[in-house]
Amino acid sequence: MRRIAATLTILLATTACQTMPQSGTSAAEGATLAAPILTSPEAVDTLTYAKPQIARVTHVALDLDLDFAARRVAGSAQLSVLAAKDADELILDSNGLLIERITDSAGRDLAFTVGETEVEGGKGAPLSIAIGDARSIRIDYRAPQDASALQWLTPQQTSGGEHPYLFSQGQAILNRTWIPTQDSPGIRQTWEARITAPKPLDVVMSGVQQGEPEDLGDGRRAFRFLMDKPVPPYLIAIAAGDIDFKAIGPRTGVWAEPSVLENAYQEVADTEEMVVAAEALYGEYRWGRYDMIVLPPAFPYGGMENPVMTFLTPTFIAGDRSNNGLVAHELAHSWSGNLVTNAVWGDSWLNEGVTTYFENRIVEAVYGKKRAQQEAALMFANIEEVLGEVGADAPGTALSTEGEYELGSAIAYDKGAFFLLTVENIVGRERFDAWLRQWFDNHAFEPATSEMFYEDMMENLVASEREAKALMLREWIFEPGLPSNVAKPDPSAFSEVDAAVSDYARMQTIPAAYPGWTAAEQMRFLDSVPAELPASQLAALDTALGLSDTGNNEILFLWLEMALENRYEPAVPQAEEFLARVGRAKFVRPLFQVLWDQGDWGRPVAQRIYAKTRDNYHSVTRAGVDRILAAE
Incomplete structure (x- = not known):
């Protein structure tokens, strides 16, 4: 070794x-x-x-x-x-x-x-x-039994039901x-x-396995791993359980529980193509292998970009690869985040915003421009929604902040991505790609700050004072809100869907084309219909669009969120079932927040469900829900 x-x-x-x-x-x-x-x-x-x-x-x-x-x-x-x-x-x-x-x-x-x-x-x-x-x-030493990074699952909390499971989540x-x-x-x-x-x-682990496991003769085996490249310590990760492996390409593959493996493989089968596309954009993949493990549903995030072993939630499996922009995102972290890392968590956008931009470019290369434009439009709507809630000048809406992306993904992820989209739009894709590639090359395996990013842009990208003024770099990075030069998404990306939303708002016309829409189009529709709907309209939407029966957890979440916001009683048992089987904080926290916000109607429901589900959640998810249910 x-x-x-x-x-x-x-x-x-x-x-x-x-x-x-x-x-x-x-x-x-x-x-x-x-x-x-x-x-x-x-x-x-x-x-x-x-x-x-x-x-x-x-x-x-x-x-x-x-x-x-x-x-x-x-x-x-x-x-x-x-x-x-x-x-x-x-x-x-x-x-x-x-x-x-x-x-x-x-x-x-x-x-x-x-x-x-x-x-x-x-x-x-x-x-x-x-x-x-x-x-x-x-x-x-010994780690405490309640170590926040580790989640120990009983056999009953796994798909196979026979063996226990362990996984870690170290960030931040x-x-x-x-x-x-x-x-x-x-x-x-x-x-x-x-x-x-x-x-x-x-x-x-998030290192390369060294040889075959060693049989210790006492009912145990020893596994050895090595990461010979310097990484930030939050990227040291482990998982252990009844898991099998299936190769995708010469350097890619997926681990999962045996009963999940085939579905997981079918969902991520484009991964080798994604790696090739990423390399064509921003240079060599420097980590050797790119493997993934689809964890039990208690995993608190969509994915975690642990080197050589991305951790993934099973909730992204939809059967049609519509959610595997998640895979593109975690892969892109192999450059932005893992190769060049934010030195402090207040600069998380250097990891997440750059990665979200890169993700969109991989999606465009593998799945086409229309899908990339639609996913970008969803991101922009997310930014506008958060700015509408907290105010355009709220201090936490600057990319470089005092804390770890306190306002969630809309700022560090989505505003960060639109910053780079805007720069690309002004200087041109060819120049921008050359600049970003040299950023990765010149800072490989090193930490970085927002100030370094800004100074590198000024030195190696900006061609004139006039261009510097047009780019508004300091406004984007260090000031709150959304600068006036933002490159807004193509309005035609969802023209058909937006027309259907308008028709529904005026006449409650349910779009007949919905079943043939992409997942992004379906999400756009559900996220855009009027917020207040009577039970009769919710029932009609559910019946006509098959929302309760969808296999896409992103869409199911939007349906449950909408239904609970309107106190739709038939959705309560389904929400209870969903919250019992899913531990992804992106879904769990908002649904408990919606229930809590409904006062006397929703709070008893939230408390009843949480009493049953809390022990199934990772500490990351529990901490968020604990704060919600502790609020007066």
Whole structure:
């Protein structure tokens, strides 16, 4: 197994970043480059206790046992450290970790303290280690049973119903609940892992598996993984369960539970074509393999872009690939987010907005311009809806913010994408693509800030003062609202649907063409009909359009949201069934919010459903619903 360097070579500092002088050695073997640490004021991560400019982690080697009976991960983490010559303390992030012992490479005990826990925001506590001149340390520890990053599922919560399941979700700062390291997107690290699990479970991680599993002879097997490229620590991920694999192309494939695998494969069968399209746009795919795992429905997000192993929700499976823009999005993260990463979470748009733009370009290349235009129009409607709710000048509507995309996807994702669409529209696609490609190339495997993005555009893209004025770059990135130069979507993208919406609003005419529409067109219609509808019209829509019976969860969600907003009693049992089988926060939180907003009619329903479903949700989803139901 190749590991990281005995002697560390440091990347040269630039005007936007600075690294510490080379010092010390690690216990690992072979040479590597340590990604730079940005030290400009806007790159300081307030969500970590680490002081990486003094002492930083460059490599993590995990040796962990998965105990499904105790619902606990335990073992050791070997950390390679790069530190200034006079540094004698290393500060890590911890949230509930039970530290048993810390030693140096000679096995000598190192003193450590765990500071006061900051409960609000999940920051946890600083783990301060007196390293002296040690540059390789071993931490023996256990993760808490309630580690927020991990969800342990009983057999009954899986499709197969016979074996337990585990998956992690580390973004943004949850991995500090099961891995002792410096948990900041600006402190990139290589890593490796040895994971033991009971037979017959398979283990996958966001690193490349090394060889075949080792039979330990005690009913357990050991799996080994390696990520030899420096990644932000939130991208270290694990899943274990009764899962099988099916290849798509020479470097792509999908894992899923056996009963789900064929449907999952059919839904993502275009993935190899997507990788080819992405490479044609912005250069080589640099991670080797691109595999995916379709997780049980408790997974809280649509997808998570973990390198070499994208995690996906089963709720995107519609049978017609209409929702696999999700796959294009997670694939695009292999460039924007994984290759070049926001240094702080207030610049999340650098990951998500750039990726959403890139996703749309992949969709256009693989599925055609019409579908790309329609999906862009849905994004723009999302922006307008949020700005209408919070106000066009609300501070949180700037791309670069103080927190982690506090207003949800409409700003970091959709406004970020329309920023790049607008720039492309002004400078031309050819020039813009060349610029974005060099951005990825020149900052590969490094953190970045909004200021760096702006300065790079000014230096390498903008051709004149006149063009700079037309682009309004600073307004887009640092000011709230939607700049006046926004490249609005083509109004013809949904001309037929918008006409049908108008007809329905005037005469309650249900469109006969609906069954033949694309999923995007159907969603546009459901999202645009009048908000207030009587029970008779809701019943007619459901019957005529088959909304209750749709296999597309995106459309089913829109139907349930609309029905509950209008206190449509027949939708309550269906909403209860939906919320019991789906854990995706995008669906769960809004439906509980709708019920809660209905006062005496909806609140008892929300409380009854949540009492049954809460334990099935990941901590990410639970936290959001807890806040809703705690509100007066």
